[in-house]
Amino acid sequence: MCGGIVGLFLKDPSLEPKLGAMLADMLVTMTDRGPDSAGIAIYSGARDGIGKITVQSAHPEKDFKNLDEDLRNAIGKPVLLLEKSTHAVLEVPLDQIEAARSALAHLRPGVKIMSVGDSIEIFKEVGLPKDVAARFDVSRMKGTHGIGHTRMATESAVTTMGAHPFSTGSDQCLVHNGSLSNHNSVRRTLKKAGMTFETENDTEVAAAFLTHKMEDGAGLGAAMEATLTDLDGFFTFVVGTKNGFGVVRDPIACKPAVMAETDQYVAFGSEYRALVDLPGIEDARVWEPEPATVYFWER
Amino acid sequence: MPSFDLGAHGLRALNSTLHALKGQTNETQWDVVNPRGSHAIAAGVDALVDITVHGSTGYYCAGMNKQATIRIKGSAGPGVAENMMSGTVIVDGDASQYGATGRGGLLVIKGNAIVALRDLDEGIRHRCPRLHRPHVGLHGAARRATWSSLVTPATRWATACTKRGFRARQSEKPWCGLHREGDARRASGAPAKTLRRERRMRKRSPKSSAAMALPGSSTTSISTTLTRTEVVT
Numbered sequence: 322m323c324g325g326i327v328g329l330f331l332k333d334p335s336l337e338p339k340l341g342a343m344l345a346d347m348l349v350t351m352t353d354r355g356p357d358s359a360g361i362a363i364y365s366g367a368r369d370g371i372g373k374i375t376v377q378s379a380h381p382e383k384d385f386k387n388l389d390e391d392l393r394n395a396i397g398k399p400v401l402l403l404e405k406s407t408h409a410v411l412e413v414p415l416d417q418i419e420a421a422r423s424a425l426a427h428l429r430p431g432v433k434i435m436s437v438g439d440s441i442e443i444f445k446e447v448g449l450p451k452d453v454a455a456r457f458d459v460s461r462m463k464g465t466h467g468i469g470h471t472r473m474a475t476e477s478a479v480t481t482m483g484a485h486p487f488s489t490g491s492d493q494c495l496v497h498n499g500s501l502s503n504h505n506s507v508r509r510t511l512k513k514a515g516m517t518f519e520t521e522n523d524t525e526v527a528a529a530f531l532t533h534k535m536e537d538g539a540g541l542g543a544a545m546e547a548t549l550t551d552l553d554g555f556f557t558f559v560v561g562t563k564n565g566f567g568v569v570r571d572p573i574a575c576k577p578a579v580m581a582e583t584d585q586y587v588a589f590g591s592e593y594r595a596l597v598d599l600p601g602i603e604d605a606r607v608w609e610p611e612p613a614t615v616y617f618w619e620r
Numbered sequence: 621m622p623s624f625d626l627g628a629h630g631l632r633a634l635n636s637t638l639h640a641l642k643g644q645t646n647e648t649q650w651d652v653v654n655p656r657g658s659h660a661i662a663a664g665v666d667a668l669v670d671i672t673v674h675g676s677t678g679y680y681c682a683g684m685n686k687q688a689t690i691r692i693k694g695s696a697g698p699g700v701a702e703n704m705m706s707g708t709v710i711v712d713g714d715a716s717q718y719g720a721t722g723r724g725g726l727l728v729i730k731g732n733a734i735v736a737l738r739d740l741d742e743g744i745r746h747r748c749p750r751l752h753r754p755h756v757g758l759h760g761a762a763r764r765a766t767w768s769s770l771v772t773p774a775t776r777w778a779t780a781c782t783k784r785g786f787r788a789r790q791s792e793k794p795w796c797g798l799h800r801e802g803d804a805r806r807a808s809g810a811p812a813k814t815l816r817r818e819r820r821m822r823k824r825s826p827k828s829s830a831a832m833a834l835p836g837s838s839t840t841s842i843s844t845t846l847t848r849t850e851v852v853t
Contacts, residue, residue, distance in 0.1 A: 577679075577698055577716065593697055594657030594678050607676065607695060609716050609732075 323473040324485070325351025326496050326578075328559045328589035329599075330466040330566040330618050336585055336600075337366075341462030345454040347588075347595045348469040352450045354591060355471025358484035359453040360445025362494040362561050365464040367439035372415040374422065375435040375442045377408050377481060384429045385409050395424035406456045407481075408435065408444050415439065418491075433482060433519065438492030440465075440563050445484035465620065468561045468589075470496040477522045487525045489516070490532035492563035497524040498591055499556035499576045507552065527552060531560065545569045545615045557610075559589055565619035574612035581605040587618050622647055627654030631661065641667040657697070662690050665707075682709045685725065701727045 327347035331337055341363065348359060378384035381404065389402035392411065400421070401412040413421045418437060425432060436443035444457040450471045454460065470485035477483050486494035501507075504523035507530060512518070516529045527548065534544035545560065545567055557576040560567040568589060570578055581588045581596045583605045590596045593607070610616055624634050634652065641647065650671040655661055659678035662671050665688040673681070676694030686705040695713030704725040714731035 579697070592657060592659075592678055593676055593695070594659075597656045607713075609714060 323475050323500070324355030324357075324498055325353075325471045325591040325595070326498050326557065326559050326589060327351060327469040327591070327595050328467070328496075328561075328566060328568075330587045331464075331585070332587070332620075333585035337465060338463045340464045340467055341458075342460040343599065344462075344467045344469050345459040346598055347590060348454055348459070348471060349451045350595045351469075351471040351591060355473045356449055357474050357479045358445065358447045358472045358481070359450035359470065360443065360472075360484045360486050360496075361454075361457070361459055361462075361467060361469040362436065362441055362443045362486040362488070362496075363459075363462050363464045363467040364440040364492075364561065364563065365442060365462065367563070370415050371412050372418040372437070372439055373442060374411045374413065374418065374425070374437050375408060375444070376411060376425065376429075377433045377435050377445075378429070378431060379407070379481075380431065381407050381409070384432050388429065391428050392421060392424055395428060396420045405444065405458065407446060408457065410442055436488040436492075436494065438488075438563065441488065441492045441494060441561070443486055443488055443494060445470075445486065446481055447479055447484065466561065466566050468494060468496050468559050468566070475500055477520065480520070482520045483522050485524055486561070487522070487528035489525070489528040490535065492561075493528070493532060493535075494561045495524065495528040495531060496559050497527055497556055498578075499554060499571070501527060501552055501554035501556060503553040523554070527556070527558060541565070541567060542615050542617055545617075549613050557591075562619075565617055567615060567617040568610050569615045570610055570612050572613040574610075578610050579607065580610055580616075581607045621649045621651065623651040623653060625653050626658055626661065627656055631658050634661065635663060638662055638665050638667075638669075638671070641665070641669055645669065655694070659697070662688070665690070676713065685709060695731065701725070 327344060329340060329344055329347070331340060344361060348361065385402065385404055388409070389400045389411070392400045392413070396413065396417045398414045398417050403410045411421065422434065422437065425434070435445065444459070446453045446456060468486055472484055474483060485496040488494045501523040504526040508518060508526045511526065511529050511533055514533060516533055518525055518529065530548065530552065531544045534547050535541065539547065541560065541562060545558070548558065548569060549572060555571050555573060555575055557570045557578045558568070566587065568578065568580070570576065577591050579590050579593045579596065581599065581602060583601045585601060586599065588596050588599055596602055624637065626634055638650070645667060648669045650669060652661060652671060652673045655673050655675040655677050657676055657678045660680045660683060661673055661677050663680055663683040665671065665682070666686040668687050670689045672691045672693060674693050677692055677696045679697040680699040680702055681692060681696050682690040682700060682704065683702040684705065685701055685707045687707045689708045690710070692700070692709070692711045692713070696711045696715045698716045699720065700711060700715050701709040701722065703721045703723060704727065706724045708726045708728070710728040712730050715729045715733045
């Protein structure tokens, strides 16, 4: 698929209340690259003992009604439901996350899980980036780091589930600019290893690939290095984890990428114009990530 | 000395103003301020003017340039000076994937550049339909990786790039591309008949020279049959 990627990893806590506003601006700037759909993953910080499940429904008025009570009755612990248009964030005790997931599949089979973790929330929908950002009130979101994506679909359908970011592991997400050519064969291999897939999208395969590698014991860096040998195609990946943010480009590196770093943040954009409104950009170190090189920042 | 605020007036107004400068003009020195990473800044200029862009640009800056001198006081995104016909483009910072299908002129990149020779390879192939593979000569340390990229089939090119990468290296003593071409072709397993045919074609075709360099290295030269575009870093 094609599109635009934006990412922001904040080093300065005073910028955290503005994370959503900055990411929304960057995302809308990338509309020309991806008008089909948009999505954002925000790491809004973990609270002790609380986990979050972000869900999506095509019929939110039906599926989200009394969902918190039904889930509380199923797992026996308090559940908080925060609705945002077609998505909702369920806050459950951390030790009940898996029980809540199983209960959801039973109570609301039409609901799709967007993300699971301590800190991550993923919102993605079909439509222009500015409409998606307005729908979920992205500009009011706060957090420590986030990744956004605008999509121009190339090899699978324009659907909510086909939008990025994809999350296949706890507090993990991935966005992709490019097109993988061996995603079908990698998907078959990962299915045999027990991974499940919601779509035919190539990016979902890349996300599952990283999750599978990390479940096998590899660190994120090693997992991202493995994409260079095991995935065929052209790609720029931006990966989010609970505490960090990583970037890798394929060895030919024809999909664009620009990064900017100051004492306050590390930013990523598919185009430099996505970064021009960031504070202190005139004095930032601006560079292009090298091909076949993994970059990672962690707090 | 006209100064154009791109942030205030927009790209279409800038480029149409510059396109109107055909032939003789007394307004030969132009400043463009607040580029804000915009794309296609000063694309399609065809006049003997000197344009300075104060800041970093997006994609395709100075594309299809003819006659003008365009200076970028910052970095440039992919496609800078794409299909340049003549004139000079000078980038103070870095450039990404520059100079594709360059037909003439001089492109100077004072910072880093990546994946450049892949783009030039594409340009050469488009201009040399009769030659199955363009004959090129390379100076500089990157000649082995890029040489195999230009004379072997596309799949082997991709493998060569993956293995060796397009990385900055210290330059080595320049060597004559024609001799190395033969060595590399023989090493690649090309049949002798193909080599003899290509030598005959080289004798018949006029030669010009183009120069290109990789980040951090000195000038890398590439000879082609049809183009004269020089890129120096």
